[in-house]
Amino acid sequence: QVTLKESGPTLVTPTQTLTLTCSFSGFSLNSFGVSVGWIRQPPGKALEWLGVIFWDDDKRHSPSLKNRVTITKDTSKDQVVLTLTNVDPLDTATYYCAHAGAENDWGLDYWGQGTLVTVSS
């Protein structure tokens, strides 16, 4: 059974760095054709794709975030970490991590419950 869960601070001060952890089970990020992506959703707004890390440590991120995003994996802990630097109130959102596999052509087939992060002074 595949599960994912996001964790991290609920409140972050503007200009600080946000670090979120996605802890997962039921799959290995060492296995061929597996990836974990990050998605966010500001309150009342649309989903926004942030980035992805693949089993081979290849990484992609949204160009709209202008290199503020870093995604890393710790396969020994079955975790993926999202770092977002220089946060702004516009970064207030529910942050999701999700599993995607090559067998689904990278469709995001399992999602975490999401974690709401508020950026405010």
Added chain:
Amino acid sequence: SHELTQPPSVSVSPGQTATITCSADALPKQYASWYQQRPGQAPVLVIYKDSERSSGIPERFSGSSSGTTVTLTISGVQAEDEAEYYCLSADSSNSYWVFGGGTKLTVL
């Protein structure tokens, strides 16, 4: 930049067919996936690779593609299908992915 355009809203009566489109800005178009999101819940994968139905998704959900447009069709719409629907696709070089702006499906 890669953009996906969806209609903001679609309304249908129960039992009718709902059609939601997602238009990419350029070719070559990569495969798209579709997600259903009910209020307060995480999204659920409905369709991947343009037209493949995800596990556990009812047969009334189908996907298709033509040119730079992908379409999600829900046949025999039920009240439980009322939700926000998003498409997702990569840019032409698979460098990054983008969601469409979402379509709110209302079942009248």
